[in-house]
Amino acid sequence: MTAKPLSGKELAAAIRADVTTRAARLTDASTPPRLTVVTATKDESSAWYVSSIAKAATKVGITCAVLDCGPDASADALRETLRSLSADPAVHGIIMQTPLPQGIRLDDVAGSIDIAKDIDGANPASLGHLAVGHPVFAPATAEAVIELLDHHGIPLSGAHVTVVGRSAVVGKPLAHLLLNRDATVTVCHSRTRDLSAVTERADALVAAVGRAGLITADHVGKEAVVIDVGTNVTQDGGLVGDVAPGAVERASALTPVPGGVGPVTTALLLRHTVQAAERQSA
Numbered sequence: 148m149t150a151k152p153l154s155g156k157e158l159a160a161a162i163r164a165d166v167t168t169r170a171a172r173l174t175d176a177s178t179p180p181r182l183t184v185v186t187a188t189k190d191e192s193s194a195w196y197v198s199s200i201a202k203a204a205t206k207v208g209i210t211c212a213v214l215d216c217g218p219d220a221s222a223d224a225l226r227e228t229l230r231s232l233s234a235d236p237a238v239h240g241i242i243m244q245t246p247l248p249q250g251i252r253l254d255d256v257a258g259s260i261d262i263a264k265d266i267d268g269a270n271p272a273s274l275g276h277l278a279v280g281h282p283v284f285a286p287a288t289a290e291a292v293i294e295l296l297d298h299h300g301i302p303l304s305g306a307h308v309t310v311v312g313r314s315a316v317v318g319k320p321l322a323h324l325l326l327n328r329d330a331t332v333t334v335c336h337s338r339t340r341d342l343s344a345v346t347e348r349a350d351a352l353v354a355a356v357g358r359a360g361l362i363t364a365d366h367v368g369k370e371a372v373v374i375d376v377g378t379n380v381t382q383d384g385g386l387v388g389d390v391a392p393g394a395v396e397r398a399s400a401l402t403p404v405p406g407g408v409g410p411v412t413t414a415l416l417l418r419h420t421v422q423a424a425e426r427q428s429a
């Protein structure tokens with residue numbers, strides 16, 4: 148058996164079409180939706196990612212500004228920038244792009260983003276709202292996993308879903324989103340003993356680690372659904388996930404990398420921006 152590919156491209160296109168209509172409505176009502184991405188790095192893959200968000204935003208009618216604070220920015224300077232953008236009524240969505248300057252964690256500074264504008268759920272308060280079951284904005288990647296499963300008709304209520312990875316931007320918020328949808332959730336991490344024995348019991352397995360090929364056929368239960376969040380750049384500049392090619396023989400369905408979670412994540416950042424603008428102009 149070979150796993151059915153769970154593409155994210157069609158879903159992403161449908162989200163972008165909806166966002167385009169809503170952005171035009173906002174612009175007609177003199178509230179053009181505006182996203183600002185704050186950067187503080189010279190990292191090339193980050194620069195590529197930011198420019199791809201800016202292009203995607205422009206295509207759907209969202210103005211996207213990039214505010215570069217430079218790789219030497221202090222935590223205080225970043226907090227002041229985020230506070231000032233939060234207070235600016237013309238800015239509806241704010242992303243604090245990572246990586247940050249050495250020694251600064253995202254949660255050190257993201258608390259200065261107004262949660263109404265925190266469209267990638269980086270403020271620890273946004274995670275708190277999610278954890279109590281009333282999200283304002285969830286991190287887009289975590290939400291993309293749920294949207295993909297829904298889009299492909301994979302039921303969550305009562306299903307055993309195992310997430311490998313417990314970061315504040317993917318694994319932890321995803322665990323809460325899954326709990327909010329009545330899944331039974333197991334979260335694994337680098338200290339999990341006998342990873343494959345844990346993961347193979349899951350109806351659905353989400354890999355969010357950042358290690359190419361970590362998840363092999365041995366980690367996948369027979370006919371489990373596998374969502375590959377990982378993005379790993381290969382030596383020849385290609386992109387691969389965390390799931391080894393052999394896993395397709397065990398899984399019933401598997402997201403491709405690229406073309407799975409990634410495009411849905413970007414589309415959701417755009418949807419969150421128009422949602423934020425709609426709420427702020429109501």
Ligand SMILES: NC(=O)c1ccc[n+]([C@@H]2O[C@H](COP(=O)([O-])OP(=O)(O)OC[C@H]3O[C@@H](n4cnc5c(N)ncnc54)[C@H](OP(=O)(O)O)[C@@H]3O)[C@@H](O)[C@H]2O)c1
Nearest residue numbers: 288312313314317336337355356357376377378408409412
């Ligand atoms: N497609 C998208 O749109 C998108 C968006 C965001 C991120 N990503 C990708 O998703 C992946 C994860 O991102 P992240 O920001 O969450 O990474 P991260 O902050 O580095 O977290 C990685 C997680 O994996 C766990 N881990 C590491 N080695 C492991 C092992 N051998 N066995 C089990 N767990 C292990 C870590 O455990 P500990 O906590 O114990 O260290 C940690 O919880 C990356 O590839 C990233 O590029 C994709």
